[in-house]
Amino acid sequence: MAPNRPTIKDVAALAGVSKSLVSLAMRGSDRVSAESRAAIIEAAAQLGYRPNAAARSLADRRSHTLGVVVLDLLNPIYAEIIDGVQGEVRQHGYHTMLVTGNDNPVIEQGEVEKLLEFQVEGLVLIGHRMPAGSLDAIAGDCPAVVISRAERGIAGLDSISNDDVSGARMAVDHLVSLGHRSIAHVTGGGNEVALLRKFGYEQSMTDHGLAEQIACYEGAFTDEGGYRGAAAALDSDRGHTALFVANDIAAVGALAAVADRALNVPTDVSIVGYDGMALASLRSLSITTIAQPLARIGSEGAGLLFLRIGDPTRPPAHIGVEPRLIVRNSSGACHT
Amino acid sequence: MAPNRPTIKDVAALAGVSKSLVSLAMRGSDRVSAESRAAIIEAAAQLGYRPNAAARSLADRRSHTLGVVVLDLLNPIYAEIIDGVQGEVRQHGYHTMLVTGNDNPVIEQGEVEKLLEFQVEGLVLIGHRMPAGSLDAIAGDCPAVVISRAERGIAGLDSISNDDVSGARMAVDHLVSLGHRSIAHVTGGGNEVALLRKFGYEQSMTDHGLAEQIACYEGAFTDEGGYRGAAAALDSDRGHTALFVANDIAAVGALAAVADRALNVPTDVSIVGYDGMALASLRSLSITTIAQPLARIGSEGAGLLFLRIGDPTRPPAHIGVEPRLIVRNSSGACHT
DNA sequence: ACGATTTGTTGGAACGTTCCAACACTTTCG
DNA sequence: CGAAAGTGTTGGAACGTTCCAACAAATCGT
Structure with missing residues (x-):
């Protein structure tokens, strides 16, 4: 003007x-x-x-800006992580350019390219979809950290994620302690995270001497997927009294499957989810869950990135954070 | 490297x-x-x-970048709006710097200031907390659009929002058409949007000749607020058979209040929410709602901004978009 | 009292682009 | 055939900062 x-x-x-x-x-x-x-x-x-920030960044060759790439803004757990990242970044006096990949690898690549043109000093990738090759290339160009996925041994790239195996074990431990034995697992599909959770379930069941009770039903990280998997579990003749569902959204779907069969939670069947998204705490859902410390994952991830910016040659690090059990109304003592 | x-x-x-x-x-x-x-x-x-984008933007004095300020990333309806904004922005070959105000006016101000230093060519404010004065100042400095709130008559500032009054009327119309007469309203507190919805409710009730049935219970745009308001409504002696709740999150709380009283939805009481957030469609909630076209609001809002960037002197415009009723399982015929 | 230090201040050269006027060559065509 | 128009290319100035070497003035220590 x-x-x-x-x-x-x-x-x-x-x-x-x-x-x-x-x-x-x-x-x-x-x-x-x-x-x-x-x-x-x-x-x-x-x-x-x-x-004028452009002139400044040109003159001193530092943009004081970080790029944040998030798979999908609609997923509430990413939003909580971003909040953590932003807090940490603000503390360091840096700024943030946030872009979404829209769950599309091509768009994601393009956005990363743009961020690099803006001379961001580092990249935070939250739940990326990048093929390993380009991840490598990016990390070679610019300090980067991958959040909520473990990447090991890529030069210049750190990562932080919760320990899914241990979290899954907590879920099973909790159900066993309530007296359940026929505990089924509704899976989250074939992705890495889902497989880790499944693995943890199987391990823990075996450790409790319940190896022959192991039963996995195919699901997905969606309402629909959870419904489908839970339906299959309930309609089987194995008399499951508890369901460990791969994530909270799917657990919401599982709740619906239970209701559709005129069964009650937790009297007839207990349900445990995973992630600890805020939504799971709403009183009409009240889902027992394995909560990831989402904000902490975000801020510690950003912290990792600042360390690397300070010393670009440090060896790649991975931080595993422990999730924790939050007991709500969807799990209770076994009555059979 | x-x-x-x-x-x-x-x-x-x-x-x-x-x-x-x-x-x-x-x-x-x-x-x-x-x-x-x-x-x-x-x-x-x-x-x-x-x-080097910094050098480029310095040389041709255009950053090809828009600033997006969002009140709070955790609110899923904002996330859906942002998605719309990003799509439109991408189409114009522009880029986006997204920042959050963390629901804190001071932080919000600071972030806006930073965006302006980055020479953003326009500002998208989604659900801001800015006092009218600074809004004025900002709009004088840089083209801007306010999304999901109606601002009228500020020079250089456009706005877009859904028509809350008309949406509230739709909710009541729907319930009336199902045979309900004693329809209560759980409010969303004292903010502008909540007041508009309340006003629409009162109007429509009056139009249907149900003026003496009007009953408002104090709530808020939260799970907790909805629970409280719905509890008060159900515990009254007015025999409400339907609740119009100020937004979807609060409607989830209302669902819990109903369940706590061993009543059924929709047999004993019907519930209608507002916003159309994705969550309301989950099968175990399945809330009838007045849906805002969130993505469209985002993309049309961004469109407005591009128009203003093209012609900074155009008179301030406001777009009102019509919400639409989505019928799900939380509303049904009146049985009394 | 006089060089050495400290305290403020300065102009000019960077930073990596885009823009512009100017150029050397073709090609066109009346 | 010569002027006009087009085609491809160029060096230098600008954009708004930060950095640096240099300096003048005030203060110090002996």
Whole structure:
């Protein structure tokens, strides 16, 4: 609107000093006399001066900006992670460019490319869909961290995720402690995370001497998938009294399958989900779940990235965080 | 990692042409001979050249970037709106810097300031918390659009939102058509949107000759608020057979209140929510709702912004979009 | 009292692009 | 055949910052 935005030069002219001094003052250097500083601040305020971040980043070759790529904003667990990332980033005085891949690898690639053009100093990938090759290439170009997935041994790339195997074991332990023996698992499909959770379930069942009770029903990380898997489990003749469902959304679907059969939760069948999304705590759902510390995963992930920015040659690190059991109304003692 | 990123000069040297020509070629000008173009592309690929967006935006004084400020990422309806915005923005070849206000006006202000330093060409405010004064100031500085709230008459500022009054009327109409007469309203608190919905409810009730049946119970746009309001409604002696709840999250809470009293939905009491968030469609909730076209609101909002960027002097516009009724299992015929 | 330090301040060169006026060559065509 | 129009290319100036070497003025230590 203003005919032309004021620049550092205009401020200098009005304050009667050189542009260099204005530059120093704006960044709060202590080598500026009180008088000059006052004059400069006054002039800047009067003109409505705002530093130009593009020029700044060009001149000192640092953008003070991080790129955050998230698979899909609609997934509430990612939103909670992002909140953690943003907090940490703000603390470091950095900024954030957030883009979505829309669950589409091609778009995702393009967005990453754009972020790199913006000279972001680091990349946070939340639930990416990148083929291993390009992940490698990116990490070679720019410090990066992968959140909520374990990547090991790629140079320049750190990662952080919750320990899915151990979380799945907690779910089974909890159900066993309530007296359940015929505990079925509704899977989350063929992806890595789902397989880890399934593995943890099988391990824990075996450890409890329930190996022959192991029963997996094919599901997915969706309402629909959970419904389908739970339906199959309930309609089987194995008399399952408890269901460990691969994630919370699917657990919501499982709840519906139980209701459709005029059974009650948790009296007839107990349900445990995974993720600890806020939604699972709503009183009409009240799902017992294995909660990931989502915000912490976000902030520690960002922390990892800042470490790498500080020392780009450090060896790749992976942090595994422990999930924790939150007991709600969807699980209860076994009555049979 | 590379000692120094290659610049346009390096590409020029390798291809044996001037930097100006490389600049032209990179932007796909047709004034470049086929030979030169080939040589340049080859050289760029070989060096892994990537244009520097900061330098570009400095030189042509356009950032090709929009700032998006969202009140709170955790609210799923905002996530759906953002998706719409991003789609539209991508179509225009622009980029997006997304920041959150964390529901905190001070942080929100700071983030907006940063976006302006980045020379964003426009601002999308989704559910802001800005005092009217600073909104004014911002709009004077930079084209802006407010999404999901109606702002009228501020120069340089457009807005788009669904028509809450008309949506609330639809909810009541639906319930009346099912035979309900004692229809209560669980409010969403004192905010503008909640008041509009309440107003629509009262209007429609009056239009149907049910003025003396009007009954509002204090709630909020939360699970807890919906539970509280619905509890009060159900415990009253007015025999309400239907509840119009101010938004979907609150409707989920209302569902719990009904269940706690050993009543059934929709046999004993019908429930209608508002917003049309994806969550309301989960089969174990299956809430009848007044759905806002969230993605469309996002993309049309962004469209408005592009119009204003094209012509900064156009008079402020407001778009009201019609919500629509989605009937699910939480509403049914009145049985009393 | 005089060089050494400290305290403020300065102009100019970067940073990596885009734009522009200018150029050398073709080609067109009246 | 010569002027006009087109085609491809170029170097240099700009964009708004930060950095650096240099400097003038004030203060210090002996």
